[in-house]
Amino acid sequence: MSRLWLPRHHPAERLGIDRRAFLAAGLAAGAGATLGLAGCNSQGPKSAQGLLRAAEHFNEKVERALFRHNAMNVAPSGAALAGARFPSYFIADDVPVWDEKERGIWRLEIAGLVQRPAKLTLGELQNLPRTELRLEHFCVEGWSAVAVRTGVLLAELARRAGLLPEARYVDFQSFDDNYHESWDLDSALHPQTLIVYGQDGGLLEPAFGAPARVYSPVKLGYKCTKYLTRIVFLPEKNGGYWSDQGYEWYGGV
Amino acid sequence: MTSTPRHHWIVRLTHWVNVLALTIMIGSGLRIFNSYPAFARKGESFCCYPFTGHKIPEWLTFGGWLAGARNWHFAAMWLLVANGFVYLTFVYLHGEWRDLVPRRGVARDSWEMVKFYLALRKLHPHQGKHNALQRTAYFAMPWVGVAAVLSGLAIWKPVQLAPLTHLLGGFVWARYWHFLVMLALVILTLGHVFMVFAVDPYALRAIVTGGYDEAKSPEARNARPFVNLRARTDVPVTSAAPPHDEPPSGAPPPAAPSDPEPTQKP
Numbered sequence: 001m002s003r004l005w006l007p008r009h010h011p012a013e014r015l016g017i018d019r020r021a022f023l024a025a026g027l028a029a030g031a032g033a034t035l036g037l038a039g040c041n042s043q044g045p046k047s048a049q050g051l052l053r054a055a056e057h058f059n060e061k062v063e064r065a066l067f068r069h070n071a072m073n074v075a076p077s078g079a080a081l082a083g084a085r086f087p088s089y090f091i092a093d094d095v096p097v098w099d100e101k102e103r104g105i106w107r108l109e110i111a112g113l114v115q116r117p118a119k120l121t122l123g124e125l126q127n128l129p130r131t132e133l134r135l136e137h138f139c140v141e142g143w144s145a146v147a148v149r150t151g152v153l154l155a156e157l158a159r160r161a162g163l164l165p166e167a168r169y170v171d172f173q174s175f176d177d178n179y180h181e182s183w184d185l186d187s188a189l190h191p192q193t194l195i196v197y198g199q200d201g202g203l204l205e206p207a208f209g210a211p212a213r214v215y216s217p218v219k220l221g222y223k224c225t226k227y228l229t230r231i232v233f234l235p236e237k238n239g240g241y242w243s244d245q246g247y248e249w250y251g252g253v
Numbered sequence: 254m255t256s257t258p259r260h261h262w263i264v265r266l267t268h269w270v271n272v273l274a275l276t277i278m279i280g281s282g283l284r285i286f287n288s289y290p291a292f293a294r295k296g297e298s299f300c301c302y303p304f305t306g307h308k309i310p311e312w313l314t315f316g317g318w319l320a321g322a323r324n325w326h327f328a329a330m331w332l333l334v335a336n337g338f339v340y341l342t343f344v345y346l347h348g349e350w351r352d353l354v355p356r357r358g359v360a361r362d363s364w365e366m367v368k369f370y371l372a373l374r375k376l377h378p379h380q381g382k383h384n385a386l387q388r389t390a391y392f393a394m395p396w397v398g399v400a401a402v403l404s405g406l407a408i409w410k411p412v413q414l415a416p417l418t419h420l421l422g423g424f425v426w427a428r429y430w431h432f433l434v435m436l437a438l439v440i441l442t443l444g445h446v447f448m449v450f451a452v453d454p455y456a457l458r459a460i461v462t463g464g465y466d467e468a469k470s471p472e473a474r475n476a477r478p479f480v481n482l483r484a485r486t487d488v489p490v491t492s493a494a495p496p497h498d499e500p501p502s503g504a505p506p507p508a509a510p511s512d513p514e515p516t517q518k519p
Contacts, residue, residue, distance in 0.1 A: 043316060043317030043318070043321040044315065044316065044317075044321070044325060051328065052324045052325065052328050055324070055327060055328030055331065056324060056327070056328075058331070059327050063410075063413075066410060066413045066414070067413060068413060071412055071413045071414075071415060072412070072415070073411075073412045073415070074415070076423050079294060079297065080294070080296045080297050081296065082294070082295040082296035083296060085295050085296040086295055086296070087295065136294075136411075136424065138411060138412075138424065139289070140288075140319065140323070141288035141289045141319065142285060142286065142288055142289035142428065143289045143291070143294070143295055144294050144295070144424050144425065145294060145295035145296065146294065146296075217412050218412050218413070242320075245320065246318075246320035246321065246324065247319075247320045247323070248320075248323065248324075248327070252410070252413070253410065253411060253412045253413070
């Protein structure tokens with residue numbers, strides 16, 4: 001049977017390569033491959049970047065196909081709240097704090113493809129139907145942490161603003177320098193996607209994105225913009241701070 | 254140079270694609286791990302990892318930075334899965350699985366191999382294509398691969414595939430299993446490569462061109478690591494000349510080549 005698949009005499013033999021020559025050729029090939037790899041930087045060969053982009057687009061399709069609105073995150077019942085040990089990230093040099101004297105009162109702007117754009121003060125946000133969820137957070141770095149998040153469902157805000165059918169994406173913009181990240185609409189309207197103003201029972205602290213931030217367990221941490229200023233519904237993607245630097249744009253969990 | 258067909262070209266191709274895919278997956282995986290070289294959920298401790306906070310040496314990692322490593326990892330995973338699928342489908346359809354699935358008495362046969370390697374037994378146990386230890390290792394490899402894929406899916410999509418993550422004990426444990434499975438793959442691979450060079454370097458030809466000289470098999474040479482590495486005679490195995498050394502009593506004679514080559518000119 002295998003004769004059908006394998007030549008009686010191997011190509012190497014027909015070429016007159018014996019074992020010694022084969023070993024020499026193998027060593028040469030190995031050395032060549034090593035030098036070839038050394039020739040590219042530690043991120044791999046430049047020529048592979050196109051392939052990696054293609055794989056990312058393919059993965060986004062797979063992740064969108066896997067996405068279910070009723071797939072929920074449930075923090076393990078025995079897990080401890082991370083509390084103050086929850087890592088704090090921002091891109092500005094210092095903790096971004098909204099300066100009322102300089103910038104006036106903080107408002108969250110709902111804009112873009114909506115019938116009734118709005119600018120909500122923190123008080124107005126807190127008067128909307130409140131949702132409190134105990135969630136496990138997943139960071140792109142590999143750690144996870146549990147916190148209780150209090151806020152308004154983004155789906156509720158979108159409903160009140162009158163989301164237009166052309167809206168396919170959402171951009172979350174901040175006052176942490178120019179940090180922003182855009183999302184697909186499905187993830188934004190997931191029933192665990194919140195505009196958060198409280199954490200672990202208290203108000204959101206400046207280290208964690210005060211006065212308000214977006215949070216959802218269906219996205220990796222870097223997609224969840226802190227220090228929110230604007231939520232803009234868009235017909236197209238609008239990249240993001242980390243997505244533009246090489247992290248996956250979709251960043252789904 | 255006698256040659257009998259040993260590895261089908263699909264087996265050879267998938268073997269080397271697997272080398273490439275596993276190298277990328279493990280290197281980039283270790284770079285991802287270095288972004289958080291620990292397992293504990295924030296605010297908790299983790300029972301079972303003694304090297305918390307110690308990064309993997311950079312020269313063992315691939316991808317340059319976290320995003321680069323992730324991009325490689327999430328691209329090469331498809332290569333690994335597709336390659337594994339092609340290999341397993343071929344092995345199933347072409348009947349090669351018969352050489353890989355453990356036979357009755359595999360534990361006893363493996364023990365005999367261990368005894369032979371430890372020089373507690375004089376003669377190489379009789380074997381077919383692979384010895385009992387090889388069968389066990391080659392049979393385990395696909396299963397470890399499946400475990401790698403499942404634990405990987407569980408930490409890639411802990412919300413969308415929450416039942417899978419839950420089955421593995423949650424995100425923290427799924428990440429730990431993924432790490433241990435990687436270690437198992439590394440150990441199997443290192444053992445495999447060591448044995449190739451220390452016991453059967455002639456197998457290198459078989460996994461490149463497909464051809465193998467049965468007269469130089471470890472069983473024919475009675476080879477244990479670094480012992481009888483060279484074939485016992487320098488005369489062509491097709492010749493009728495008996496080996497110089499006294500053959501081990503009871504050792505099976507070298508398998509007669511099924512298609513002797515024409516007599517070679519000196």
